[in-house]
Amino acid sequence: MDFLFEDAIVTPAKMRCRLETESEVVAAAAALGALRIPDLSSAERALIRRAGGLPDGAAEHLRREIGRKCDPLGDAFAMLRTPAERRAQGATYTPLAIVEAMVIGQRRFRRNVLSIPA
Secondary structure (H helix, E strand, O other), X not given: OEEEEOOOOOOHHHEEEEXXXXXXXXXXXXXXXXXXXXXOOHHHHHHHHHHOOOOOOXXXXXXXXXXXXXXXXXXXXXXXXXXXHHXXXXXXXXXXXXXHHHHHHHHHHHHXXXXXOO
C-alpha cells in the first residue's frame, strides 16, 4: 500500500491512500469493521486473517474518504479486477455520478408526477 503526498509538506488532510492488492482491500474492510458482520463465512474470516493490517492512520483516512461520499475500497476493487472478472462473479458497480442522477430523477418524478414531497 502506498501513501501518496500532494506536495512536500505532509499533513493528514493531504494524504491519499491507495490500495494496490486484494489483500489490502480485505485488510481495509476488516479495519473498517467487517469482522462485526455476524454472518461471515469461515473462508471470509480466514481471508481477513491472511490479509494482515494497515499502516497507522490508513483506516481513519479511509473513513474520512467514505464520509466524503468516496468509495476507496470499491474503486480499488474495480481497478484490481476487470469488468469481465467482476461480472463473472456477480459483482457490478454503478458509478456515484449515475446513482446521484438516478436519485435526483426519482425525486423530480415524485414531486412533479406524483405530487409527493421528496
